[in-house]
Amino acid sequence: MPEDCKDCSLANTCIPSAFAEHNIHKLDKIVSPTKQYPRHRNIYHQGSNFQALYIVKSGALKTYITNSKGDENITGFYMPGDIVGLESISKRRYLNTAKTLTDSRLCRVNYQELAELRKYTPALSDWAINLFSLSLASGQDFFNCLSQHTAVARLATFLLTLSKRTSRSDQYQLDFQLPMSRQDIGSYLGLANETTSRAFTKLVDKNCIHKMNKEIHIVDLEALQECSNLTMEHSKKSY
Amino acid sequence: MPEDCKDCSLANTCIPSAFAEHNIHKLDKIVSPTKQYPRHRNIYHQGSNFQALYIVKSGALKTYITNSKGDENITGFYMPGDIVGLESISKRRYLNTAKTLTDSRLCRVNYQELAELRKYTPALSDWAINLFSLSLASGQDFFNCLSQHTAVARLATFLLTLSKRTSRSDQYQLDFQLPMSRQDIGSYLGLANETTSRAFTKLVDKNCIHKMNKEIHIVDLEALQECSNLTMEHSKKSY
DNA sequence: CGTCCTATTGACAAATCTCAATGTCTGTGG
């Protein structure tokens, strides 16, 4: 049962937000019906021709690069509302491999047709440019975290970021699931997975969080932010 | 002596490349004449209202965030042809501080007017979206480097990236200047500056590079890439 | 030529990685 973009729960932030009501139907022509994927399923593969962007409707994805030694190197995690594949547009080739972490539903957007649609819908370009700028900004935030702090600080920042992204707002969601393994988190943060585990233990000992398996509960948000040490000043200001 | 955009040496990759010849003059109206700045001069400050993008005509810039402890945290380096400020578009506020590293010449592009111009020049939006995608891609490359462990690997990746950017092509330029201090490199790579120094020494000992002060010469490109360990597979493929 | 700032090098402390052992969860098949 395909769902029209105008009725989508993500419509207020996703592509439909760039369209006037009476024009949204144009969008349905280029978006494939939301499709269900089982977990650990490849969506696209590094090096193959770039054809479409994917939007996470539910579930979660990771992207990774396989280096010469065969290690997976995580480049990103994607939650509902996130758009996957943006960095591959300019090279016309997927720069990484995308894989579901859990059972997920994805919308597929043909990029060529989206670009075509932009010609007749200037607001769509505005929307895209804003989206890109946001992606760069959050990338920098995180980059900044990686380039500075200890394992605990990195993990704290990671959890805070995830907390916000889970809520799909500027609020922190105090309870959320980690869809990815310790290994994945470690790869993303540049830590051995043992170090990641120990960092979790420290955050629990400090009473910043509780955790039961993949379920995280933030007990003391302030303390967690303290650990994170990330300059989120511009974020604070704008919220 | 202001120079028209159509005569600019960067015209083939910069904004003018999005315009038909007879339309380029529209661009001159929104680009302030190239201006000379001395080194260590602030261009814009973290938190102030976002009004313009800057394009590096010559010289080099760094951007950084000052965290709660007062440390400078480098978020990026910008070389000729690079556009500074993209991550600040969506929040309408500069997310970091930009400062010249050396004497530099910069073009200032009023963003509001640029956005206006996009409405009547769809190719300009296409150009912008490609640019953003490229920025995300190089961001990911580097992010990936940071999540690698050793200091030598990080520095090697940094030098390779800089080498390519200096040439403003997909070739590696074997001789180039480092416009920034060891401290800046260290901050960018998440290393103490002493560690950065030692990493330089190791690269010299391994006969990957020669260096005389800020002047770098790549002696053995393959060996340097070996040290870098960065998967540049998609880069290799497309060149 | 001398001063200031930056870069390099050394020694020790602290953090992280690696290897190994143990514990825990998940899904499968009896």
Added chain:
DNA sequence: CCACAGACATTGAGATTTGTCAATAGGACG
């Protein structure tokens, strides 16, 4: 429903790398 195997997570101990503090060396600039 339970038992079990395989994957994942946690913890420990020693090796390695990096950070920190301090001293020295080298360039840039007046």
